[in-house]
Amino acid sequence: MQLGKLIGQYQILEKLGRGGMGVVYTARDTKLDRTVALKFLPPHMSTDEEAKQRFIQEAKAASALDHANICTIHDIAETEDGELYIVMAFYEGQTLKYRLEHEEFAIGDALDVARQLGRALERAHEAGIIHRDLKPANIMVTDRGEVKLLDFGLAKLMSGLDLTAEGSTLGTAAYMSPEQARGEEMDARTDIWSFGVVLYEMLAGQKPFRGDYDQALLYAILNEDPPPIDEQRPEMPDALSDTVTKCLQKDRDSRYDGMTTLLSDIDAETVPAASGRADARSKRMVSRPVLLSIVGLFSALVLAGIVYQANRGDDASGHSVSSDVIAVLPFAVRGSPDLAYLGEGMVDLISQKLDGAGNLRALNPRAVISLINREGLDINDPESGSRVARKLGAGRYVTGDLLEVGGRLRLTAYLTDTDQPNQPLGEAAVEGAAENLFDVIDDLVTDLLGG
Known part of the structure; x- marks a missing residue:
């Protein structure tokens, strides 16, 4: 569809995407001076009568449902060439x-x-x-x-x-x-x-x-x-x-x-307060008070909304690698199996601390974890860490491990250049009481950044 083309009273502005049942464009309604979305039946299906009927049924079904949480259908029409299209509300x-x-x-x-x-x-x-x-x-x-x-x-x-x-x-x-x-x-x-x-x-x-x-x-x-x-x-x-x-x-x-x-x-349902009940998994699997305290602290962080979340589209795949961008990979967890979930949890916690430290920008933890899971990468392999960082545009990345023994945590972290995965730029190791997890992480990041 040519941009700028006039279809009835609608001027095509931009292609938004394609789905199984249609191609969607933004358009300007020249009569009512508003932006709308136009959904066209794909050309290769234009001769398929069943597809046409399903397309029309979509418009009729949705337009009959007047509800704030259902997309508004303004009209259904046909071009001079016989292409069916639905005129829908456009949402930012x-x-x-x-x-x-x-x-x-x-x-x-x-x-x-x-x-x-x-x-x-x-x-x-x-x-x-x-x-x-x-x-x-x-x-x-x-x-x-x-x-x-x-x-x-x-x-x-x-x-x-x-x-x-x-x-x-x-x-x-x-x-x-x-x-x-x-x-x-x-x-x-x-x-x-x-x-x-x-x-x-x-x-x-x-x-x-x-x-x-x-x-x-x-x-x-x-x-x-x-x-x-x-x-x-x-x-x-x-x-x-x-x-x-x-x-x-x-x-x-x-x-x-x-x-x-x-x-x-x-x-x-109500979101439980940070000081509320211990979760079912902790009750079932954790008996030692120190492990319960870690679960409680981590849960409180999540519920309070402090866990780092990026809203800037941090997946920089295809972008040039920058030394100011840093990726945190999941930590290897040794000791108590009840702390295994903290392996990925460390990605959130450390990314939060690193983001904004000097000129550093930490990658979205979800983008990092998603890429690792999607490609089945081994987080203990230095080459895998380099691969993740490079794909997401990070010039440096952090790996590490967490060991719990007798109620105390030992955290070790390595800062590595994406181009030299076998030669860490820096290393930090800290130890502290398990109930002081966040203080231990603060010390780890401070040491890793050199003071």
Whole structure:
């Protein structure tokens, strides 16, 4: 589509992206002088009558739902060349997919998104419409914190014509319900499963089911249990963990019977105070008071929102390497297995301390951890550290290890130039009481930076 071209009353401004059911552009409404989004059916599908009908159904389904958390549909029209397009409201913000890739969600923020998303689905289900393609890429979070549910391209009127026949597995595999993966008939509980997957991902920072290819992923959805979410997020309230688990029951009869009941449980959730209950994982696995104190301190840091989070798009992949940019890699943890979660926790804690020290800018911890997990890198291999740092544009990186013995912590850190992974620029080692974890980290960073 040529930029500047006039389609009806809409002047094309910019291409925003492409999805399975359309290409999206921003445009200026020349009559009402406003910015809108135009979604066109892909040209190669223009002769596919089923695709056209599904595209029209998307517009009708979404336009019938007048709700603050559902994308507003202004119009549906056709170009002189026979291309169908939907005119939608344009929102300033980012998709939830983008935000999940660039930041870690506080529990309160995840619950806020979940409540708004849940209300959107509740309204759709009341109208007899299921989304069937619920995923972070179809959820917009505006700059004002408003959630907008997009793309009813796979929506189906539960009482109307089924345009995606039984046996089809349209949708994104990671968010599919078991019945959807099997190609079976679906109802609103399919959206409840996908809602649970999205909520799990916001809270745990990873998807509940993973696989190297679609068939392996679908096998996991059908046959495996997700890792307990309280192991991914130690400060997780028990009731919230139970809510996520209930959404992800493979037998749909064991899930919530509707969004209203689910929202009732979500609305009852409150973020626990930093001094509140010890998390379920600590109760189950940790008996020594000193380890409980570390869990409590780390949980307090997370809940208070102090853990470093970058909102500047820190994934510098493709940018030139800068000596002022530094990457912190997960620490190797030795001693108590109950402290294993602190390996990645050190990425957050030390990045927070390094960011803004002199001219240093620390990379977003989520970008670092995501790259390591995605490529299956060994954090104990110097070459792997160099590879991570270089890919993200960091000229230096920090590695280290944490040892706990008899209630005391010993932290060792190495500062290394990305171009010389086998010759550390500096080393620091500090020791202190486990309950003084943050003071120990302060001393470590001070020593590592040379005073």
